[in-house]
Amino acid sequence: MKQAVQLRNVRKTYGDVEVIKQVSLSIDEGEFIAFVGPSGSGKSTLLRMVAGLESVTDGEILIDGKDVTFAEPSDRGIAMVFQSYALYPHMNVYDNIAFNLKLSRHSKSEIEKRVNEAARILRLEELLQRSPGQLSGGQRQRVAIGRAIVRNPRVFLFDEPLSNLDAALRVQMRLEIGRLHAELGATMIYVTHDQVEAMTLADRIVVLNNCEIQQIGKPMELYQRPRNKFVASFIGSPN
Ligand code: ADP
Numbered sequence: 001m002k003q004a005v006q007l008r009n010v011r012k013t014y015g016d017v018e019v020i021k022q023v024s025l026s027i028d029e030g031e032f033i034a035f036v037g038p039s040g041s042g043k044s045t046l047l048r049m050v051a052g053l054e055s056v057t058d059g060e061i062l063i064d065g066k067d068v069t070f071a072e073p074s075d076r077g078i079a080m081v082f083q084s085y086a087l088y089p090h091m092n093v094y095d096n097i098a099f100n101l102k103l104s105r106h107s108k109s110e111i112e113k114r115v116n117e118a119a120r121i122l123r124l125e126e127l128l129q130r131s132p133g134q135l136s137g138g139q140r141q142r143v144a145i146g147r148a149i150v151r152n153p154r155v156f157l158f159d160e161p162l163s164n165l166d167a168a169l170r171v172q173m174r175l176e177i178g179r180l181h182a183e184l185g186a187t188m189i190y191v192t193h194d195q196v197e198a199m200t201l202a203d204r205i206v207v208l209n210n211c212e213i214q215q216i217g218k219p220m221e222l223y224q225r226p227r228n229k230f231v232a233s234f235i236g237s238p239n
């Protein structure tokens, strides 16, 4: 199996404070990986280092076998979806989705093709002329995902994309994200503090606590054979 993302002895400190102790991890191409853990456990920091939005204190990050430890975010073949959708309020849905493509000088017809394809996948076809203010929370989040899709990234990075949605919508969007992964077959790294999201979506889960990985495994492995009390209680395992 080809490795999409590799972290080799990655460490992060802010001044004297260590927030990620040596982490090593290999993610297969097409795999859906969830990073879970309580608030402050370093999930976002780890994801942002993969994205290139945060520098690495020690260690290496490889994407598609290429060392990107010092590469710009735009040169990594990744696209990130944030918790706050950060849509441009004065642009319609079409222009919001197309925005990054316009910056990277794609032809008009190529942009149109990609935006329409993303709109089809996300069921936004009828909403392309609306402004973000005329959308529901779930629709806005789909536009934010559309912006990532049009860039054809090798790896999608999600940082708690559903945490601003109410419970019912969260369940619906969780299904959408599962469908998206099945349809695109892309590698996805998904940060969440919601165990249920991780258990239902992920091929493998990385459990973080106290600045380090507690356990990596398939959902059922973590449930049936948690390595320690923290993993057991976090996953809700009876073991
Ligand atoms: P999570 O996403 O799991 O809630 P974070 O990765 O945001 O956790 O944070 C991990 C730790 O790093 C926290 O203790 C947080 O306070 C600290 N941290 C995050 N960003 C910074 C920063 N820019 N400067 C100093 N400390 C930071």
Ligand code: MG
Pocket (backbone or CB within 6 Å): 043, 044, 045
């Ligand atoms: Mg976070």
